[in-house]
Amino acid sequence: MDEEMETKTGGIGGVEKAKPDVAPPENSNQKKRIDSLDIFRGFTVALMILVDDAGGEWPMISHAPWNGCNLADFVMPFFLFIVGMAIPLALKRIPNKIIASRKVIFRTLKLLFWGILLQGGYFHAPDKLTYGVDMKRIRWCGILQRIALSYLVVALLEIATKTSQATTHLDSRFSVFKLYCWQWVTGACILVIYLSVLYGVYVPDWQFSVQTPESPDYGRNFTVACGVRGKLNPPCNAVGYVDRKLLGINHVYQHPAWRRSKDCTANSPFEGALLENAPSWCHAPFEPEGILSSISAILSTIVGVHFGHVLIHIKNHTDRLKHWVSMGLALLIVGLLLHFTNAIPLNKQLYTFSYVCVTSGAAAFVFSAFYLLVDVMDTKFLFLPFKWIGMNAMLVFVMAAEGIFAGFINGWYYHDPHNSLVYWTKKHVFVGVWHSKRVGILLYVIFAEILFWAVVAGILHRLKIYWKL
Numbered sequence: 001m002d003e004e005m006e007t008k009t010g011g012i013g014g015v016e017k018a019k020p021d022v023a024p025p026e027n028s029n030q031k032k033r034i035d036s037l038d039i040f041r042g043f044t045v046a047l048m049i050l051v052d053d054a055g056g057e058w059p060m061i062s063h064a065p066w067n068g069c070n071l072a073d074f075v076m077p078f079f080l081f082i083v084g085m086a087i088p089l090a091l092k093r094i095p096n097k098i099i100a101s102r103k104v105i106f107r108t109l110k111l112l113f114w115g116i117l118l119q120g121g122y123f124h125a126p127d128k129l130t131y132g133v134d135m136k137r138i139r140w141c142g143i144l145q146r147i148a149l150s151y152l153v154v155a156l157l158e159i160a161t162k163t164s165q166a167t168t169h170l171d172s173r174f175s176v177f178k179l180y181c182w183q184w185v186t187g188a189c190i191l192v193i194y195l196s197v198l199y200g201v202y203v204p205d206w207q208f209s210v211q212t213p214e215s216p217d218y219g220r221n222f223t224v225a226c227g228v229r230g231k232l233n234p235p236c237n238a239v240g241y242v243d244r245k246l247l248g249i250n251h252v253y254q255h256p257a258w259r260r261s262k263d264c265t266a267n268s269p270f271e272g273a274l275l276e277n278a279p280s281w282c283h284a285p286f287e288p289e290g291i292l293s294s295i296s297a298i299l300s301t302i303v304g305v306h307f308g309h310v311l312i313h314i315k316n317h318t319d320r321l322k323h324w325v326s327m328g329l330a331l332l333i334v335g336l337l338l339h340f341t342n343a344i345p346l347n348k349q350l351y352t353f354s355y356v357c358v359t360s361g362a363a364a365f366v367f368s369a370f371y372l373l374v375d376v377m378d379t380k381f382l383f384l385p386f387k388w389i390g391m392n393a394m395l396v397f398v399m400a401a402e403g404i405f406a407g408f409i410n411g412w413y414y415h416d417p418h419n420s421l422v423y424w425t426k427k428h429v430f431v432g433v434w435h436s437k438r439v440g441i442l443l444y445v446i447f448a449e450i451l452f453w454a455v456v457a458g459i460l461h462r463l464k465i466y467w468k469l
Contacts, residue, residue, distance in 0.1 A: 034311065036370040037085060039383045042390030042457075043370070044078040046450045048401050051075060053445045057438040059269040063288075063348060065261035066234055069358060073348040076143065076289075077300045077359035078366070080150050084304020085367075087155050088312055097159050104155040108148045115144030118402050126407035129417055137211060137250050141243075141289040149294050150301040157183055158305060176309050176323075187302045191353060194296045198350070199230040201238040208249050208284050215283075222280040232350060234258045235281035239350045243290040252287035257349065286349065293351035303331070303360040307367065317376045321368055328364025331357045385454035392457040395467040400453050 051072035055062030061071040094100040119142030121133035161182045203226045210217045226236035243252050264282035265272040274282050314320050335357030338344040344354040374380045389396050399405040406422055413420040431440030
């Protein structure tokens with residue numbers, strides 16, 4: 001399986017027209033593309049659009065306010081899992097370690113650039129029709145920045161531990177672990193560091209002032225009482241403390257999911273005005289893609305790399321699926337036991353170890369299902385929209401998930417910004433027909449966003465044009 005699996009969620013470098021590949025020998029599988037990986041990538045991008053744009057009306061699919069795991073909470077780990085799977089497949093084609101390291105570092109820098117540009121605050125909501133960011137309040141963290149860190153660490157680790165055994169054919173499920181034992185040792189060290197900081201760092205009392213101009217409490221000062229260590233609650237966890245100290249409180253996300261919790265709003269689980277007697281931390285910002293949680297997120301990528309190793313070394317479909325499913329089941333059991341025994345709760349905001357296990361196990365099952373249906377049973381025609389999105393995932397991520405295209409369309413309006421094609425389509429084609437805002441928004445996201453961009457990506461695929469690093 002030598003073909004490079006470009007991780008389209010990894011960043012943007014430019015528009016390229018693909019060169020035709022040399023056809024492989026009929027008796028060789030070495031150049032066969034893993035369609036299930038493209039489809040899984042496209043499925044994850046589509047899922048991201050769905051939960052981001054429909055989650056406001058359907059909170060059960062949006063991010064959990066704190067502990068727990070809703071549909072939206074699987075998106076980030078799925079991305080990292082896919083990035084991990086792509087790393088060994090891509091680096092197989094670059095045997096020179098220096099050249100490979102340069103490519104990894106350069107791609108990481110591009111990821112960071114695009115992440116800060118897209119999520120740092122320069123581009124605002126599509127209906128605000130403004131751009132530009134106050135550098136005193138720029139957000140340094142985000143989705144692509146987290147992917148960049150995980151990609152950098154795991155890809156350099158893959159390069160450093162690569163041996164002459166990289167092409168070894170292995171049938172034993174445990175020999176794959178042994179062959180790449182240093183990656184698991186690194187993962188264990190990351191886990192120890194994360195847990196040590198999470199449970200060992202003392203979190204003192206802290207103060208902040210509300211920085212969002214649209215808030216009725218804009219400029220008001222609050223104090224949060226902590227003085228504890230080892231707590232995993234919203235106000236006093238070490239994850240938030242590390243971000244406030246290293247990033248600065250003005251540079252973290254200003255609209256955390258915890259504001260939809262029952263402690264903060266009477267509309268929970270929907271968004272709504274904060275309660276008059278809401279705890280002070282309900283007004284505070286919190287970074288869901290922060291420093292310490294991103295260190296823990298590297299573990300999701302390491303699990304994905306292992307699945308890529310299985311793909312390279314174990315050639316039999318059945319053996320691959322047995323390995324993946326059994327490992328996914330083990331991860332799910334460990335994660336759920338940690339959560340339901342209250343040892344370590346599932347928490348996306350903190351990226352807890354139980355969350356790593358459950359979401360990685362879910363990724364294992366979802367990918368295995370796609371692999372069985374697509375690469376084994378050859379039914380990829382059923383999933384062509386996901387395949388097209390997956391092969392041009394960064395284009396769809398930027399234009400749809402980040403709202404760049406919607407913002408551009410909204411910039412052309414008649415008399416009032418709400419008289420634009422986007423608003424007219426939502427109101428009259430979807431909401432008006434179904435006489436339900438919830439159903440109308442859901443159908444709008446599915447057909448006018450996901451399916452629309454699947455068709456666009458399919459046309460670009462037909463032209464062999466891809467937007468990638």
